[in-house]
Amino acid sequence: MRVSFIKMHGLGNDFVVLDAREEAIPAMTPAIAARIADRRTGIGCDQLIVLEAADNADFRMRIVNADGGEVEACGNATRAVVMLHGAPATIETAAGLLHARPGEYGVTVDMGVPRFGWDDIPLSYAMDTLSMPVGWDGLENPAAVNVGNPHAIFFVPDCDAVPLEDLGPTIEHDPLFPRRVNVNVATIETPTRIRLRVWERGAGLTRACGTGACATAVAAMRRGLVEREVEVVLPGGPLQIAWGEDERIAMTGPATEAYRGTFEWSHFA
Structure with missing residues (x-):
């Protein structure tokens, strides 16, 4: 199957964003994530971001590092997905709920205590x-x-x-x-x-x-x-x-969409 992705970055910290809220994707594994993140044979990124539906938030964000390990939080990715969302959002993460809003100087994220x-x-x-x-x-x-x-x-x-x-x-x-x-x-x-x-x-x-x-x-x-x-x-x-x-910590900074594309899931599975 072909899967859509969005390439984004926050000050050069770059992400491949997969939006699974409406377009279902197969199960993500550490090995698949690492292959997608590879800069020579994959799309290339520091982190792979998977957006999913959430019951008590606007959406859920999963964060997978380039080595395939899933982590709890990523401030730059949070700004990127809120920029993509285009409105204030509450985001469910493995570290808890984050609240963020777009503004004149990029996106401000309440990073918690x-x-x-x-x-x-x-x-x-x-x-x-x-x-x-x-x-x-x-x-x-x-x-x-x-x-x-x-x-x-x-x-x-x-x-x-x-x-x-x-x-x-x-x-x-x-x-x-x-x-x-x-x-x-x-x-x-x-x-x-x-x-x-x-x-x-x-x-x-x-x-x-x-x-x-x-x-x-x-x-x-x-x-x-x-x-x-x-x-x-x-x-x-x-x-x-x-x-x-x-x-509570407030972080403010920019985020940018670089390009969009699709890839064949079987190439990385």
């Missing part, structure tokens, strides 16, 4: 998540934040100088993180501006990571390094992150 408990990240054993007493080849004392998925954040003098393509996979798969972890290296430029690079679990280096921007901003705020509203600049562009007095 961050979690900081060691067992919320989760870590393999108890420790202070504001400044963890661990390190890997010069990257030391990260903060850990769960914003629907787990992040470790390292504050460094120059994030561009960190060999994240080498250290990212080592940290992602360290036994300290039983569900693996997204690895963020951040540089504080001013009290309202952070520069950030992210190694995403299951996807590798990406041009932008919405949950990474949220986790990094909140970690910097908790350490007193920045104000409660900041611009987080990723290789693909900037996101605006605000952490309100109600403890």
